[in-house]
Amino acid sequence: MHPRAGASLSRRRFLALSAAGAATGAATLSGCAMRVSTGVGGSGETITVMVKPGEITPDDVKQAHKDLGIRIVLVKYDITKLIAMTTTGNPPDLVRGVGAIDAPYFAARDLMEDLDPYFARSTVLRPEDLDPVNDLWRYDGRTQGKGPRHGMAKDFSQDSMYWYNTSLFDRAGVEPPPETEPVTYEEWLEKARRLTRRKNGQTTVFGGSYNGLMKSSLLACLTAAAGGSLFTDDFTRVDFTAPEARKALDWYIGYCRNKVGPSPVQPDPNAWDGPTYQANRMAMSNSGYWLGGMIGTDRKLAEVSRLAPAPVFGGGPRISPCQGGTGLWMPKKARNKDAAWRVFEWFFGEAPAKARASGGWGIPTLKSLRPLMPARQEYQKRALEVQNAELKHYSVISFTPYASADALDALFNQIAPAAMTGGMSVDTLAGRLDSAMNEQLKRGKEQVG
Structure with a gap:
């Protein structure tokens, strides 16, 4: 374990990270990753999720409790609040982020949990089923699109279309x-x-x-x-x-x-x-x-x-x-990782993901959900044909x-x-x-x- 694990931030690093809220550079937090559990339980537990309004709705919260037995507490996304919660050792269990721009930024500062061990054990989010857009959430310490997965996109578009x-x-x-x-x-x-x-x-x-x-x-x-x-x-x-x-x-x-x-x-x-x-x-x-x-x-x-x-x-x-790939990531210092991962699986691979896929508001990030994309009307079929042809021209711009x-x-x-x-x-x-x-x-x- 890193010798400074659990220690408070130096003043310089705290101020540098806090400045992110004022659109400036940021710095790393010390600490090491907690042990990854092989369990996927969490029933009866509570997790905190920091998102923007509407990204997870009150109905989603009720449905998660019904489906998983896990209580979700929503916190409005705010970079200053995220920093404050993190520096006091009590970060949210899951945080929203924009994969295209946030993944390398937070991963380079050692704030994100490596989710590869979780994906490897999951029967819901299988690595071979992940759309390539999820590579936006990969970072190997140098280049975006390579290395461990630190998050996942909820849906996406090819934004130059x-x-x-x-x-x-x-x-x-x-x-x-x-x-x-x-x-x-x-x-x-x-x-x-x-x-x-x-x-x-x-x-x-x-x-x-x-x-x-x-x-x-x-x-x-x-x-x-x-x-x-x-x-x-x-x-x-x-x-x-x-x-x-x-x-x-x-x-x-x-x-x-x-x-x-x-x-x-x-x-x-x-x-x-x-x-x-x-x-x-x-x-x-x-x-x-x-x-x-x-x-x-x-x-x-x-x-x-x-x-x-x-x-x-x-x-x-x-x-x-x-240019987006908005989704969720798990802070390294999150306290309830198994329950958070179960909500992660549910949000990205179960009922909410299926509802998003059928709504036409984005391309699902699991390849297996693509058949749910709307294609009943002629105009939907036309758009889907163009979109499907465009997928082969996708690439990560680091x-x-x-x-x-x-x-x-x-x-x-x-x-x-x-x-x-x-x-x-x-x-x-x-x-x-x-x-x-x-x-x-x-x-x-x-x-x-």
């Missing part, structure tokens, strides 16, 4: 994109420009929205689509002046300057694409398969909506990553463990708007982003050690 409204294309006289072959990012932007409608200086129809889930992960994925990597091989630096990253940055700034869709300098009053797309005020929405759950609630909209493959850059590889995505996004949102409005060249922006983000990554590397 997009939906489009054929009626708005018809109205604008613009040829819709093919459903089977990707357009280039340049073609996508040109279509968005032609589809945009303005009246009296106001945008009445957005030609297309393309913001990803977070700017840092979007730019990492765009850079990969251009054939490069936003981060250096050791993930300690970004280089926006490299040709591929520069191409990705130039494209996104061009998207913002053309004002074809929502951006930091032209925010959508609805705050996200869903209501705007539903109101026929957005011709294309960079939302993956999961948005079909909302689209399907409006039959007329569903019948004119199509799902399309992720665009490509000319000469770049065809990739279709997941994210740095040395800074939170929130921290990098805060820097981007502070520096980039001047370029989005034409007041700064993309070359100048690239240099300023490198300077600010690399300082952030340097601090994070020092804290992780």
Whole structure:
């Protein structure tokens, strides 16, 4: 066991980790993993689960108690509260996280339980049944996508895909994109420009929205689509002046300057694409398969909506990553691991997982649950065919463990708007982003050690 196991955090490390709540770097907690039990019991016990509202509902809590005999106490997700609970030695038993960006960050700080021994013994979550998207939750101390599993995604989408409204294309006289072959990012932007409608200086129809889930992960994925990597091989630096990253940055700034869709300098009053797309005020929405759950609630909209493959850059590889992969992880210092694992199995492989799979709000992360995806209606069949064909283009785009995505996004949102409005060249922006983000990554590397 580590000699400092159970000891309190040093002041420097505690302050560094606490700063994560203010979108800065974080550090490791000392401690060693508890022994993994071979049991999967837990009936009559209580576990604490930290999630965002709606991710586990009061009905889920009742159902878990009925099915498993385990009482779930929900705690609202809050990074500051998570840190406080962890540093006092009483962390939640399960915590929500976004696999694409959180897994390397928390794993590098030695906060996450290695779940491989649990998966190896499970009859519910069998490793051979896990969709490759769950590799987002793997981290070997250096690279995301390899090594032990630290969590699992509840469902997912390939977030570079997009939906489009054929009626708005018809109205604008613009040829819709093919459903089977990707357009280039340049073609996508040109279509968005032609589809945009303005009246009296106001945008009445957005030609297309393309913001990803977070700017840092979007730019990492765009850079990969251009054939490069936003981060250096050791993930300690970004280089926006490299040709591929520069191409990705130039494209996104061009998207913002053309004002074809929502951006930091032209925010959508609805705050996200869903209501705007539903109101026929957005011709294309960079939302993956999961948005079909909302689209399907409006039959007329569903019948004119199509799902399309992720665009490509000319000469770049065809990739279709997941920028989310939201799920749960187990803290190393969790006190009730066997009961927590039983809830983990239930949530990801039993009744709640089956209900999510049949709802169309995401792709199930167990391959055996894919037959439950909705395909009764013609529009559901069309979307599912496109989605199933896209699965073979999935790959993990590794994210740095040395800074939170929130921290990098805060820097981007502070520096980039001047370029989005034409007041700064993309070359100048690239240099300023490198300077600010690399300082952030340097601090994070020092804290992780």
